[in-house]
Amino acid sequence: MKTKPDYRRYLEMVAKRMILVHKLDTLIKLILRAIVRNVHTKHAVLFLHDQGKDEYVAHVSRGKEGLKIPSGFAKIRKDNPLIRYFTEKELNIFGRDFLISDRLNYFISSKKAKKDKKLKSFLENVRFQFSLYNAKACLPGFFEDKLICLFLLGQKHDRKVFTQDELGYLSVLSSDAVMAIQNARLFEDLKTQLEHNRTLFLQTVKALATAIEAKDKYTSGHTERVSIYSMILAQELKSMGKISRKDWDKFVDDLKIASLLHDIGKIGVKETVLNKNGFLNDEERLEMQKHPLVGFSILNQVDEFQEPILGVKYHHERYDGGGYPEGLKGKNIPLIAQVISIVDTFDALTTDRPYRKGLLKEEAIKIIEENKGKQFSPLIVEAFLKIYNSGKI
């Protein structure tokens, strides 16, 4: 003798798992599995309302025998008879909790149906929808009187009709599922908004950085290239595994910002110096060398830029201590600045300047190698050579 399934326990378990699943796709799979496994149907379809398009999109369980929905039936519109049955009061003559195909068939061939041709024709259309999806039962999921989803259930493996216990389980499950779906949607909306804001932020920083770069007419595209090179170099440093950092992701985010803004301080350098066609004299060089500190003081107003400003402030320091503004040495130079320093130099060497043509990449690499332990940290040079040799830059 089989023991009676404990639907209450099933529901509690499913509900508990559902509330913490915030990926809609995963959630839908979880719900469909909870139906197919516990009620033992051959398959189950969940039609989920798409708010944007105001239509219902099908998700199908991978039950034992599955169900291949013909393309074109993967979505149903809100004027589909199945939807109308639950959303139009005068149409749900068997109640709004569920709709069973047997009952539908019985009614259609009854005397009562003959009298109401319009209703009969409507229910025949509903039956046709049932047949399309091999469905034996249909349950709605409402949220505040809005039809959020619709479950279509295939035949049970034992070919028997659905019991009251099963239908009760399904009803509660459907209403729990609606809550979980709404919850997951809210989460996805928030996450989308977060990603969206991140993009907006980076686009804005990039637009402003590029605008400022435009003042320096010899360095077109420099900012963008430096930020691309930095990302590649950071990736290499991470995979080399010689630097132990827990927060690589945060570091990469900060590096991106620092790379975009590393020359922001040039806004404070005189145009005549910035655009001088030739070598700078001492006074002009000092004017130019203000830019890391100007950049620092601009970005220092932004609470969250503690790490990026280090990149901006120290990207002209040298490993041997001969750089500016502070003459920091070796490991005292923040990693973020070391990364920018090398890619900044590489890009400067390989692009044309008013007073010289850009070097070939291999020539620039030679200079960088020669400066290992002098201008640049040996480890960073090692990583840089790796990305050069593998053709990544």
Added chain:
Amino acid sequence: MKTKPDYRRYLEMVAKRMILVHKLDTLIKLILRAIVRNVHTKHAVLFLHDQGKDEYVAHVSRGKEGLKIPSGFAKIRKDNPLIRYFTEKELNIFGRDFLISDRLNYFISSKKAKKDKKLKSFLENVRFQFSLYNAKACLPGFFEDKLICLFLLGQKHDRKVFTQDELGYLSVLSSDAVMAIQNARLFEDLKTQLEHNRTLFLQTVKALATAIEAKDKYTSGHTERVSIYSMILAQELKSMGKISRKDWDKFVDDLKIASLLHDIGKIGVKETVLNKNGFLNDEERLEMQKHPLVGFSILNQVDEFQEPILGVKYHHERYDGGGYPEGLKGKNIPLIAQVISIVDTFDALTTDRPYRKGLLKEEAIKIIEENKGKQFSPLIVEAFLKIYNSGKI
């Protein structure tokens, strides 16, 4: 005869409401109410784990008789006997599901307790904690083996002991509550992150805008004042109700950005023109008048700036069509640009310039009034006068 309470139904109802409450405070009230009302206790206390401080913070129901927690007992540390009872396996001798004061008392005065003085002393400390909160029962809330919360229940109104049904209800409620709390916390974290990112974004835009403003040495603080005035004026326009917009909040956000960036295009204007100490000649004026279009082309790279760029591009248009860059007229000038135009002019008039001292506010207002229907839209002038007359600017 009283009907037996249907705890199953209570649970389903509470669980359903809980999942959609994402404000932790509201959720906690809901949970405590579900205890006090359905189990009829005089009060209930929820100790909720604070991840940051690794302590448990008390939230008290406003049951009929309430409970005033002496200050100092509103938080308990993780070494509190109540917490230790549930987190240390060897201590929870009555099981980990709940702890009842009667059972505790019984054990403490038993022979068994006499033999294990250490345990007895520990349980006496637990009992002391019970007495502090007038508690008769205590239930834990675990999430993945972590103690997230602890419920302390006061006496029932009927002074009887807790029934198995009640304890069963409370156990499931506690575990549902933990899920809902974790869910709400995730929501709050995401929302905090969103707000945080918004702040970061505005701070960054402001820092960069200010940096660019610094090029124009006569306009210190202009950007900030324009953005403050815009916000006040937008508020006034909204409350006047003469402009019908569904999206005022979005408009205000966009206006904030546009105000901060309205002069961003000055980055493309020659320093000599920007900083000229005197009136500009025709050629210089044309150079200066490039700035709205330069600003437009900088910000045009940012997808989401459709509305802000209109403010930047058109803030030098005039209501009578005599402005630049396009000579737009009347209602063809986007509202966002009309707002910036008037506050920009007001600030320019009231601050010192190299070739003249700033006007008094009342003098500037007079000029603005004279320009009603000429430089400025009559409606905007009307709103501007209101904020001036009420002392808001």
